[in-house]
Amino acid sequence: MMQPDLIPALDPNPLPAPYWVFKLLLVVTFFLHIVAMNFMLGGAVLALVSKWRSGDRENGNRVFFDVARKLPSLLPATITLGIAPLLFVQVLYGQFFYTSSIIIAWPWFLVLVFLTLAYYGFYLASFQSGQHAGKAGGVMLSSVILIFLIGFVYSNNLTLSQSPSRWGGKYFADPAGWNLNLSEPTLIPRFLHFMVAAVAVGGLFLIFVALANWKRDREYARRVLQFGGKAFMYATIAQLVVGVVFLVSLPRDMRMLYMGDNSLATILLLVGVAGGIGAIFLMSDALRKENVRVAAFYVPGIIGVVILSMSVMRDILRDAYLKPYFHPEQFVVKTQWSVFPLFLVLFLAGVILWLVMLKRYGLFSGTKAADTLPSAGSQAAKRS
Amino acid sequence: MNYPAWDVAFGAGLLIALVAILHVFVSHFAVGGGLFLVLTEQKARRNNDLALLNWLKSHTRFFVLVTVVFGAVSGVGIWFTIGLIGPVATSNLIHAYVWGWAIEWVFFFIEITAALLYLYGWEKLDARLHEWYGWIYFIAAFASMVVINGIITFMLTPGNWVKNHQFWTGFFNPTSFPSLFLRFDIALALAGIYALITASVQKDAALKARIVRWSALWIVPSLAVLPALGWWYIRKIPAEVWASARGPMPTGTHYAVLAAVLLAVTFALALLTLVRPGRIPLAFSLLVALVALGAMGSFEFVREAIRKPYVIGNYLYANSLYATQMPGDGGFGVDEVNNAGILQTGKWINNRELTKDNQVTVGRDVFRVECQSCHTTNSYRGVKSYLKLRQWDQNKIQAMLGGLEFMHNGVMPPFAGTDSERNALAAFLGTIQPNPAGAAAVADGKTVFERNCVMCHQVSTADPFYTKLPKDPNAASEALKDLPSLFPLMPDLKLSDQERTALVQWMNTQRSAKGPGTATQGGN
DSSP states (O other): OOOGGGSOOOOSSOBSSOHHHHHHHHHHHHHHHHHHHHHHHHHHHHHHHHHHSSSOHHHHHHHHHHHHTTHHHHHHHHHHHHHHHHHHHHHHHHHHHHHHHHHTHHHHHHHHHHHHHHHHHHHHHHHOOGGGHHHHHHHHHHHHHHHHHHHHHHHHHHHHHTOGGGHHHHHHHOTTOOOOOTTOTTHHHHHHHHHHHHHHHHHHHHHHHHHHHTTTOHHHHHHHHHHHHHHHHHHHHHHHHHHHHHHHHSOHHHHHIIIIISHHHHHHHHHHHHHHHHHHHHHHHHHHHTOHHIIIIIHHHHHHHHHHHHHHHHHHHHHHHHTTTOOGGGOOBOOOTTTHHHHHHHHHHHHHHHHHHHHHHTTTSSOOGGGGOHHHHHHHHHHO | OOSOOOOOTTOHHHHHHHHHHHHHHHHHHHHHHHHHHHHHHHHHHHTTOHHHHHHHHHHHHHHIIIIIIIIHHHHHHHHHHHHHHOHHHHHHHHHHHHHHHHHHHHHHHHHHHHHHHHHHHTTTSOHHHHHHHHHHHHHHHHHHHHHHHHHHHHHHOOTTHHHHOOHHHHHTOTTHHHHHHHHHHHHHHHHHHHHHHHHHTOSOHHHHHHHHHHHHHHHHHHHHHHHHHHHHHHHHSOHHHHHTTSTTSOHHHHHHHHHHHHHHHHHHHHHHTTTSGGGOOHHHHHHHHHHHHHHHHHHHHHHHHHHTTEEETTTEETTSOBSSOOTTSTTOBHHHHHHHOHHHHOSSOSOOOOOSTTHHHHHHHHHHHHTTTTOBSSSTTBHHHHHHHHTOOHHHHHHHHTTGGGGGGTTSOOOOSOHHHHHHHHHHHHHHSOOOOOGGGOOOHHHHHHHHTTTTOOEETTSHHHHHSOSSHHHHHHHTTSHHHHOTTSOOOOOOHHHHHHHHHHHHHHHHHHOTTOEEOOOO
16 A cells, blocks of 8 residues: 655755765765674674684684674774764655654664674673683674674664555554564565675675784684685675575566666676676685685675675665655755865865874784785695 | 654653763763873873873773763764654754764764774874874864764754754854853863772772872863853853743753752762872762763753753754744644644644544544653653643643643743644543542632643733733632633633632732732742
8 A cells, every 4th residue: 555645744954965965975885884794793703603613612712802802893883884874864765764763663772772782792702811712702692693683673674664655554553663574575585685795794804814814823814714715605605595585575676677677787786696606716716725815805806896786786776665755856955065065075084084093003014915925825725 | 743753651752861861971071081081191101100001091991981882872872862753853953964964973983993093002002103093082072072062052042044044054053152162171070070980990099099189180170160151151042042941840940950959069079089089989989970970961951941842943843843834844834734734734643534533532643743752641741740730621721722832931832733633632631631620629729820820920910910900809800701802812711700719819919928020930
């Protein structure tokens, strides 16, 4: 049942820059947020796997703590990079986003509680060391579960935000906000699509850990490389299945967007699938040759392109869902020329300062490209 | 009514207050604490005080755990919460100030990165570089405070923004500077107050004494100048904004008194730490922090209270209706809703038809979309307690709803909607407090006054009550029979003969007791 009369009206303030500016900022900052989220969540999941899988216990624990100590930085990176798309989504899609949030108000509010607990959990786990390793695993598992729950609530909210036909029934059945969007057929595939991606990209994060240790402790770095690389490959293979399920679960006209109806969407899907498959083969080859350079630079480069295309595809999907209700022409645009350029200047200055801060801290040193030339890796491969 | 209203049983306003107060108590620490870290580091290095430096390392970890974790999440939490409870105001704030928020985000990004590098840099960096991160942190944190302060004060005193809708007009509004200085001063005091907490768990008494004395140097002078800054801030708030906080329902005044008292207690406790600075227990430092939290929370309550009936001054009412009709308001101006009706304008209304049988159900809907952003039925700001105090029946409620905007010096928005919708709301409210005592039981003029008049009138010879009514008791009682003919905005209350006589008698005794020109405020 269509209920277009439920769509809230905009407020009287004009859009303070052209529509495309916000669209660009939304997609780009969402991309950055999702990369940070993938490092954080995927890294945490793989740290637990490394700790609890049978075999080399000492190395497993070492990987665990190597990742655990970085999580208290990766989570705020995820949050901070998440604030920007949260802001820009409200600029363009507030009518839909606020409404769906209100309908599932309590789960949405609980995100804050889950996030606080998960955050302190990561700190607690990172503060443990050798003897208390067991406890640290349990704590981190709790944090990971909480973050999965947050992801699940997000999937509920964002699918509901693009399904206004479902709003009235849910809200009037329970205005107290104890709702989710469980009847949405794409909910589970979509959620899994994001979570499996996190594990794959978490594998790439481990490869960066390997890269950082490549010179200092080659033996350890090799193990981490193999573990991270394999995790990346298995998760990406799984993603091919999950992605197909997600595509199939979409309503026919949405699905057809990616299969010819919309040429950009179709090309992006091809880029995504080809990039994913290509990355699996490239990684497999890099692991065989122990070529950390390929694994740590080329594969993430390809996957970066893949995630960016996925981010654009996601945006195309949202606009397709909202087509009957959302019309970019509805916005009156009145660019705030007295502020918008100031933002651009400060943003640029901020990025430069941020890079200088990281550089002066020494985050870019220690992994000189020369140390990671393929020759070192291939010699090692020949020996083994 | 443009967006669905989230039914929070214990009160939506309380939830916002909870998230916001905890957040400001931490976010102000995030600003002042940043300066504290870097200045304390310089001091420790200058004096070659290794013990102090070691304490500062652990204090940095505490600082990060409090501000970067809880501060950041609760800051996002405010966005989540206001989006859930006040989506119209949030949408306005986003569209008018998105570039402000985006600039704030840039500062925030720098701030968080610098905080983490400062924390991890203790073991890794040389002194100068480490302090460089500390300074960057503080400057970024302060800059983000400047931005947020501009937007928060805009909500209270938008000034000419209401006319020209210009970004900077709203940003540099009448209270932005006093509020900025006030908040920064609070931030400096909080830096010392939080430092007491980590100082109090130190075992080395001499070190503890040094930290406590140093912390007191942050707290005492900051709190000493706070009243002056507060005075500046208050003076810049237009009289009509303060008006709603004064008078017969002085929520704002109550909280202002509470804030002042708790501030004085914090000041006294801070001085007390200097008596035996080496022996401050954790419980004492937590007490100081708790009292300061109370003072800070009360201050924010004052700001929220005096902003009523608006959420954005002179522009948007607390119940998400626009004060004046304007292009793009979606039909949600008060006058428009008066003409078209809630049931036809509102989007999230269950029953669009009002019949004889569904009055109470529709009234519940009206309550949800017009009142529930501030009130509950029987919890936080519960209307049940007001109705019980006043003993109004359905007819009286209906009459009184016509003048909500005049009650209590204008703390509430007007009722917007048609007469039949107002009747439906009255019918619903009548079910909340079903058995009012009734007129027959009342013989006391003071009670009659407090139940029927005190919302708008004061016991003062300057009040129209005295200037407009005839002095002769019989004539006065007769005149009170038809209130709207006395003054068109008066509600059409049907007081019994007995009530009118008692009221006039009591008013006259007050007149002689107080003498001409004396103004006292009626009880609550």
